[in-house]
Amino acid sequence: MNHLFTPYKLKELELKNRIVMPPMCQYAVLNKDGIAHDWHYHHYVSRAIGGAGLIIIEMTDIDPDGRTTDLDLGLWSDEHIAPLKRIIDACHQYGAKVGIQIAHAGRKAEDAELPVAPSAIAYDDKSKIPHALTTEETKEMVEKFRLTAERAVKAGVDTIELHAAHGYLIHQFQSPYTNKRTDEYGDDPTLFGKQVIKAVKSIMPEKMPLIMRISAREYVDGGYGIEESIAFSKAYQDAGVDLFHVSSGGEGPILAHGKPGTHAAYQVPLAREIRSALNVPVIAVGRLDEPVLANAVIGNEEADLVAVGRGMLRNPYWALEAAVTIGKETEIPGVYGAGFSLKK
Ligand SMILES: Cc1cc2nc3c(=O)[nH]c(=O)nc-3n(C[C@H](O)[C@H](O)[C@H](O)COP(=O)(O)O)c2cc1C
Numbered sequence: 001m002n003h004l005f006t007p008y009k010l011k012e013l014e015l016k017n018r019i020v021m022p023p024m025c026q027y028a029v030l031n032k033d034g035i036a037h038d039w040h041y042h043h044y045v046s047r048a049i050g051g052a053g054l055i056i057i058e059m060t061d062i063d064p065d066g067r068t069t070d071l072d073l074g075l076w077s078d079e080h081i082a083p084l085k086r087i088i089d090a091c092h093q094y095g096a097k098v099g100i101q102i103a104h105a106g107r108k109a110e111d112a113e114l115p116v117a118p119s120a121i122a123y124d125d126k127s128k129i130p131h132a133l134t135t136e137e138t139k140e141m142v143e144k145f146r147l148t149a150e151r152a153v154k155a156g157v158d159t160i161e162l163h164a165a166h167g168y169l170i171h172q173f174q175s176p177y178t179n180k181r182t183d184e185y186g187d188d189p190t191l192f193g194k195q196v197i198k199a200v201k202s203i204m205p206e207k208m209p210l211i212m213r214i215s216a217r218e219y220v221d222g223g224y225g226i227e228e229s230i231a232f233s234k235a236y237q238d239a240g241v242d243l244f245h246v247s248s249g250g251e252g253p254i255l256a257h258g259k260p261g262t263h264a265a266y267q268v269p270l271a272r273e274i275r276s277a278l279n280v281p282v283i284a285v286g287r288l289d290e291p292v293l294a295n296a297v298i299g300n301e302e303a304d305l306v307a308v309g310r311g312m313l314r315n316p317y318w319a320l321e322a323a324v325t326i327g328k329e330t331e332i333p334g335v336y337g338a339g340f341s342l343k344k
């Protein structure tokens with residue numbers, strides 16, 4: 001069975017296959033203005049031509065000070081909408097659906113003069129000590145997520161992904177490692193994430209699914225594990241998340257013995273656990289670039305979708321090659337079939 005190439009539907013998001021291009025920062029903005037340009041256009045549209053079912057545009061920030069670097073994409077103002085729309089429309093033309101990952105880097109905002117975070121704890125000894133957001137400022141941040149999501153919908157996305165992984169702002173709130181607050185956002189470390197989910201959902205079309213990317217375990221000493229992440233994911237699911245994109249780590253500098261595995265499919269067990277504990281669809285990610293393996297992850301019902309990151313940086317036509325490798329007749333565009341020795 002060619003599980004990888006079966007269609008998938010969640011609410012009104014209909015994908016032609018199970019292959020996702022995960023968000024990958026290009027650090028390619030030209031004038032530190034967050035505006036997408038030709039590099040982004042060609043980068044994403046070539047993966048659409050290359051057969052990806054869902055493309056999730058890289059981490060795109062809700063605030064200039066929420067960027068990991070000044071070269072990130074932004075969506076904090078209306079002038080960001082049209083260049084993104086141009087990319088999204090073109091991807092649609094080639095049969096891919098498009099999501100966008102919206103984010104705030106919090107204390108990982110390297111170029112911000114004064115980064116912000118739940119608590120005034122620096123990422124490492126080379127990073128600035130962030131300003132701890134006041135309760136009022138935290139509420140304003142929720143509103144910035146809402147406004148950004150509204151712009152994403154105007155740009156024509158099919159889904160939105162909230163970045164709650166890799167030690168960025170939502171993760172910083174939910175983790176006891178970075179959240180030492182004494183207000184309501186400390187009493188309930190999932191409160192910020194839940195408020196963001198509800199705010200974003202309030203403007204999304206009802207049938208558009210919301211994705212959340214989580215770090216399902218931390219690697220710092222004493223960091224949370226899968227039990228805790230099942231609990232917070234349940235809270236996020238109840239608040240409105242439709243699909244989890246299961247990653248891990250990124251919360252802080254880690255000791256050699258805590259480093260994540262770099263073997264094939266290393267995060268699939270986490271995706272499987274979240275999927276079965278919450279009875280929720282998941283995207284698995286992390287060294288799944290062997291097509292037979294990616295196909296098996298779907299076939300074994302460990303995940304509903306698989307994301308291939310570095311594999312697609314190497315090869316925009318990863319999905320087309322995967323189809324040929326696992327013997328699936330798929331639509332190879334035009335004369336590209338000749339490149340795959342297919343009879344037309
Ligand atoms: C160049 C690069 C940029 C990335 N940028 C992001 C990002 O913007 N947001 C995110 O959640 N993950 C980001 N990631 C992580 C990927 O989405 C993915 O989870 C990771 O590369 C593991 O998948 P892979 O083994 O298929 O590459 C990035 C990875 C790479 C290589």
